[in-house]
Amino acid sequence: MLTLRGVSKLFAPNVGLHPLDLDVPAGDRLVLLGPSGSGKSTLLRLIAGLDDPDTGEIFLDGKLVNRVPPHERGVAFVPQRAGLYPHLTVQENLAVGRRTPVPTADPFGISHLLDRFPHQLSGGEKQRVALARVVTRQAGVWLFDEPFAALDPVFRSEIRHDLHLILGNSLHTILLVTHDPIDALALGRRVGVLGDGRIQQLGTAEELADRPNNRFVAFSVGQLSLIDGRVCGGDPSAAKFVSEDGSVDVTIPPALARRVATQPTPNLTLGIRPEDVHLRPPEEDSPNGANFRGWLVISAEPVGSGWLLTTARGRCRVRVGWSSDAPPRVGTPVNWFSPVDRCLWFDHTGRRIEA
Numbered sequence: 001m002l003t004l005r006g007v008s009k010l011f012a013p014n015v016g017l018h019p020l021d022l023d024v025p026a027g028d029r030l031v032l033l034g035p036s037g038s039g040k041s042t043l044l045r046l047i048a049g050l051d052d053p054d055t056g057e058i059f060l061d062g063k064l065v066n067r068v069p070p071h072e073r074g075v076a077f078v079p080q081r082a083g084l085y086p087h088l089t090v091q092e093n094l095a096v097g098r099r100t101p102v103p104t105a106d107p108f109g110i111s112h113l114l115d116r117f118p119h120q121l122s123g124g125e126k127q128r129v130a131l132a133r134v135v136t137r138q139a140g141v142w143l144f145d146e147p148f149a150a151l152d153p154v155f156r157s158e159i160r161h162d163l164h165l166i167l168g169n170s171l172h173t174i175l176l177v178t179h180d181p182i183d184a185l186a187l188g189r190r191v192g193v194l195g196d197g198r199i200q201q202l203g204t205a206e207e208l209a210d211r212p213n214n215r216f217v218a219f220s221v222g223q224l225s226l227i228d229g230r231v232c233g234g235d236p237s238a239a240k241f242v243s244e245d246g247s248v249d250v251t252i253p254p255a256l257a258r259r260v261a262t263q264p265t266p267n268l269t270l271g272i273r274p275e276d277v278h279l280r281p282p283e284e285d286s287p288n289g290a291n292f293r294g295w296l297v298i299s300a301e302p303v304g305s306g307w308l309l310t311t312a313r314g315r316c317r318v319r320v321g322w323s324s325d326a327p328p329r330v331g332t333p334v335n336w337f338s339p340v341d342r343c344l345w346f347d348h349t350g351r352r353i354e355a
């Protein structure tokens with residue numbers, strides 16, 4: 001079990017980690033998702049004992065470890081870059097720091113590389129060795145810092161799959177940090193979203209996707225498109241949300257309209273997930289949807305078995321998941337709708353409001 005109480009490390013005002021509490025029960029698999037610079041590596045370095053916190057206490061299995069050196073903490077750490085010793089072979093790298101022989105199991109398919117030195121390995125092979133070094137350790141807690149960051153997309157998904165199988169069968173306590181929501185959703189039993197040096201929300205992937213606390217969490221987990229606008233019309237049964245340029249409107253659910261009426265400003269942000277946006281015939285508004293008029297397809301990117309389109313109107317961008325064969329071409333004008341019960345709403349501070 002890993003417990004942090006009030007642990008902070010600030011390199012400058014608002015740079016680093018603000019005091020945070022975290023509990024990772026024994027056997028849990030927690031993934032922290034955060035953008036670059038949000039403090040992910042800093043957090044792992046503090047837990048591994050490679051840096052000292054400014055404040056707070058770190059407990060492993062109930063024992064305070066702030067003053068315990070890294071090699072005595074019972075923690076195995078995979079840093080962002082493989083961190084292999086250049087003058088040792090793969091076999092020797094695997095053996096460093098072990099009191100027992102390296103197990104013969106070969107979870108990452110590296111047995112043919114054992115006599116090579118790190119400079120004789122590709123980036124993906126080095127990362128496999130680094131992962132193998134950790135998962136063959138006796139340590140109770142495994143820490144992974146962006147374990148796939150240096151890998152190309154094909155390798156990335158292959159190694160993610162291998163690691164998923166290994167972690168799925170493991171009884172270790174696992175904390176993995178990443179900036180990639182796919183890693184987080186694929187590998188985390190629970191996912192925490194880190195932003196502004198704080199944990200913004202912690203929950204299952206479903207909880208974060210369905211009930212994000214704020215727009216930062218929603219965007220981090222689901223590539224949400226965000227459209228700023230305001231509420232028009234005083235009557236809650238017929239109030240409308242209208243985007244700043246008027247190209248999006250939607251009749252607001254009455255309960256939400258009543259709640260917004262008590263807010264200091266009637267400004268709202270509409271959040272729409274890519275998978276909830278659908279093409280609609282021109283000039284035919286959907287009565288139960290957010291209607292988008294006169295948007296232009298500006299890019300189409302293949303993802304998985306479909307496409308992710310980006311459409312634009314002025315400075316605003318809306319991402320659209322497209323699962324049919326051929327997406328509309330770049331430059332095509334399109335009208336969309338999104339079912340109103342799938343829309344997310346955020347107040348002027350960015351906090352989500354229940355519709």
Ligand SMILES: Nc1ncnc2c1ncn2[C@@H]1O[C@H](COP(=O)(O)OP(=O)(O)OP(=O)(O)O)[C@@H](O)[C@H]1O
Nearest residue numbers: 011015016034035036037038039040041042043179
């Ligand atoms: N030793 C240091 N001295 C000063 N600033 C630092 C130091 N280490 C980290 N920082 C700063 O603290 C912030 C958090 O860094 P950290 O490496 O933890 O971020 P991260 O979330 O792991 O980012 P990335 O995904 O890019 O690796 C960054 O703004 C970084 O520049």
